[in-house]
Amino acid sequence: MVQKPIKEQKMVLIILLSNIFIAFLGIGLIIPVMPSFMNIMHLSGSTMGYLVAVFAVAQLITSPFAGRWVDRYGRKKIITFGLFLFAVSELIFGLGTHVSVLYFARILGGMSAAFIMPGVTAYVADITTIKERPKAMGYVSAAISTGFIIGPGIGGFIAEFGIRLPFFFAAGIAFLACILSLFILKEPLTKEQMEELSSNSKQSNFFGDLKRSFNPLYFIAFIIVFVLAFGLSAYETVFSLFSDHKFGFTPKDIALIITISSIFGVVFQVFMFGKMVDKLGEKKLIQICLITGVILAAASTVISGFWMVLLVTCLIFLAFDLLRPALTTFLSRSAGKEQGFVAGMNSTYTSLGNIAGPAAAGILFDLNIHYPYLFAAVIMFIGLSITFMWREKQFAENVAD
Template sequence: MDKKEKLNRIFLILLSLFVVMLGYGILLPILPYYTERLALKDDLDPDLINYHIGMLTSIYPLFQLIFVIVWGRLSDKYGRKSIILVGLIGFITMNLLTGLATSLTMLYVARILGGVFTSSVIPVSNAYLSDITSEKRRTKIMAWSGVAISSGLIFGPVLGGLLSQTNVHLKYSFGLFHLDRFSVPFLFAAVLGLIVLFIIIKWLNSTAIVAKIRKKETKLSVSFSRYFIVLLTLSFVMQFVVTLFETVFSIYGKNELEFNSSQVGIGFMLCGSVMAALQPVFATYGEKIMTTKQQITVGLLITGISLVVFPFLRNELSVYGLIILFASGGAMVTPNLLSSVSLISKEDTGRNISIQSSTNSIGQILGPVLGTWLLAGGFYYPFIIAGSVVLIVIGLVYYLRQ
């Protein structure tokens, strides 16, 4: 494979990652209003609206958790491209059902289908990137995967907010479906997904099927080395604290810091932008200064200290500065963990990355739940406890090999 062909493949994979995360981000600013409209239409108790918002938020990563390892195994057996295509079809279906939903039941069905099928895209795409890159450049390419994901999460909420406010005076019902201005962002995401689907079908070449190039028959059981368990634990902790921070910061900013929605939005934008910008920087130049173990250690240290200090700040600029520091720590840790997992086994790359994605999904589920629960005791607790957990798990880095 020549350099041009490899770059084309990498671009197409990053495009699919970006679009799927863009679609995920589009929903974030709209979900509370969309859920409220459907709940009131179904004559549900208004006090249950927040409950449904929480359930609709957590049900997506829950089904990702359940199915992600299945897709990883299937991609090892049948090839990466076919599984990515299945994920994109599921992504399109989810957005169509979400945009045209007339009841909360339909919205739940859409979120469940989305969780089932889009759980294939990120880990299998990362496995594809792992297949076509050398071990020496693995960390760098995994950082660019992080950039694509972070970029989708940066632009998705902005695009969703803008498209939901479009001056489209459209109300049209047909059967179980309904079309209005809230449908616009999701229909846009569905069309975008359809375009990417056709591009992937036409121009992305398949990699060799892992199951066919194995020299020995592998066992179906999954074995976990101590090294792998440590990587999974660190991945879980990072995902847990990031989602906890995202959930708690919006409430903390509104109620304690008295930020308006724009100021809270700036905080999220800074966090996503810094992670997107710094991941390839650390992946490209970090090894010239520090080893992988050292980068993970320093990144965890920065993340943990940032969380512990965060609730003691009140000035807007200092809060933004600490968010940048927090995101910098995450940008140093995430690509190194993903690269380390991809290097464990050439034959089981898809499975291993899928297992890591599963641990991330558990963090996505538990982070918001425990974060809001800890808020009941005071605004200091979520940040200090999460930061302390990060600082404690630094001890696990000792067990990582170079």
Template sequence: MNKREKLNRISLILLSLFVVMLGYGILLPTLPYYTERLALKDNLDTDLINFHIGLLTSIYPFFQLLFVVVWGKLSDKYGRKPIIIIGLIGFVIMQLLTGLATSLTMLYTARIFGGIFTSSVIPVSNAYLSDITSEKRRTKVMAWSGVAISTGVIFGPVIGGLLSQTDIHLEYSLGLLHLDRFSVPFLFASLLGFIVLLIISKWLKNTAKVIKFNTEKRSLRFSFSKYFIIILMISFVMQFVVTLFETVFSIYGKDELAFNSNQVGIGFMICGSVMAILQPVFASYGEKVLSAKKQIILGLLISGISLIAFPFFKNEFLVYGLIVVFAAGGAMVTPNLLSAVSLISQENTGRNISIQSSTNSIGQILGPIIGTWLVAAGFYYPFIIAGSVILISIGFVLPSMKLKDTLT
């Protein structure tokens, strides 16, 4: 394919990643307030509300974990496009159910449904990008994937905050469905997802070859080499910490810092902005200064220290500043890990990226649950423990890494 066609395909994939993460971003600052509104109908106390916040956050990646490898294998066999389309359909339905929820049960149903189907979008989209790019340019393209994801997280909280403002007077009920100001951002995300679904269906070409599943033990051993396992361990630590931070920060901002949903949303917007700006910078120019391995070490160090310091500062601007530092560390780590996984095996790229996504999902499951559990003991504990986990991962994981050429 020529350069223009390749650029068009990359743009379409980035669009699908953006809209899915936009929906994710919309929920980040609003989930504590939205859950509280639904939970108060059942007269739940603060600890139970926080428990539901953590569980609602965790149940989504839990079902992603159950299905993501299935989608990866299907995409290797049937091509990337059909699986991406299925994921976008699931995204649209999930946003509709969330926006019209009248109870915690409906909210759980929406999260479960979304976890099952949207688990295909990010790993399969990244596999598509890997299919159409050379090894030399893969890190840069994966960094742009990170930019699309981060950009969704940037605009999602802003849209969620603006569209759910109290000056929007809207309320309508129809049976079990309820429409009010909290519904608007999710309905907007559903509509946007439907538009992107139509665009992808019409314009995106299915490039992945149909290949047979390789059931030989040799292939399995190759995929789960020591190199791959260590990459998965680092991915797990980062996702565990990031989702713990996302869940606890929204509760911490609401209860400890007395932030409203807009202020919490600004924090997530800053985090996403830094990731979106710095990921392509590190991917394009980072290795001219530091090797990818050293970037990962430095990124983990920066993120760990910033999290440990986080609960000791109450000033709004200092809090935002620490978020900048934390996000900068993550921006050093993420694209290098994703690029490393995509280079392990060209034949099984979809499966390997899906396995990494599954590992990420385990971290995303445990992070919110452990984070909200630690909140009950005090807001210092989740941040300090999460930061310590990152620092420990440097000492136990990275010195033993015998990385391939891309990370040496």
């Protein structure tokens, strides 16, 4: 395991960051074309919700295995396999003419995300010094955000030349990343290190951890995690469908709104998040973001016009962008000696919310296009109510025991 300064490993880091960027770019690419795709294939809103949810289900189920395989088989193999799987899933989705094929493609996509994420983060941790690791992990996080931001924009513009083209483009760049990784990346671990890691990694009992999370003091925190993921994913899933059905926005319009809103959110997060946490504390910031989310989700049903939609979307995306890191920071700070358990359960409850939210939003969209937004507002209001039951000192003491 060679740990060198970042300056000496630029090429390897660029390849690793490109891999994670491409995976999230591919996920973002398809957002603005989904309404048109839905119309062409005569799909219902509930089907679109299930297509988003099935990706999260596959990722949730595959993640525990992927984490262990990264140690057992090595970082490079898992990363390249994940990229190959991602390319195949995008290609199948682009070619799909029957809904069952689309589901299969989304399952492969969710599995690929479960392989790429731990592979890249473990590789980056292996090759960086402890001092430079936070900086390198910051780069990984930035690559994910940038992929999400640029993805819808590129997808919207490529779709002008053909509605299936964004999927083929995503497949092409993923295959390219897979080939580059195969030839340029070297496995950072020796065979002995892999065997040692594999034997050391206790097969953590997922169901045991889940049972522990029902402890009343943990449970309130994790229920908030679930409620937020549920509400946010419900809102985000139907955004492009809502904009298409209600306002007749084109993929290009939707791409523009999502791209501008995402850039606004990320810039604000980078420059203001730390200052806001220092001034307000995580709990108060979470509550302010939730109040904003409730009001704007409800307002989304009555506004009209491109500029008004852009303004409300910018503000609601900003609330979401501040909410996620505030909640993660709060949990991490309160976790005491139980960082692994709390981080694992944070991820699990987020995934469960990401599965249930889009599925519920899709079903409600078929009943009335305003229902998913009103439902998201209600869910976030429930989350807000629960935060007032949250005793952070008690939680921290309990975890430290």
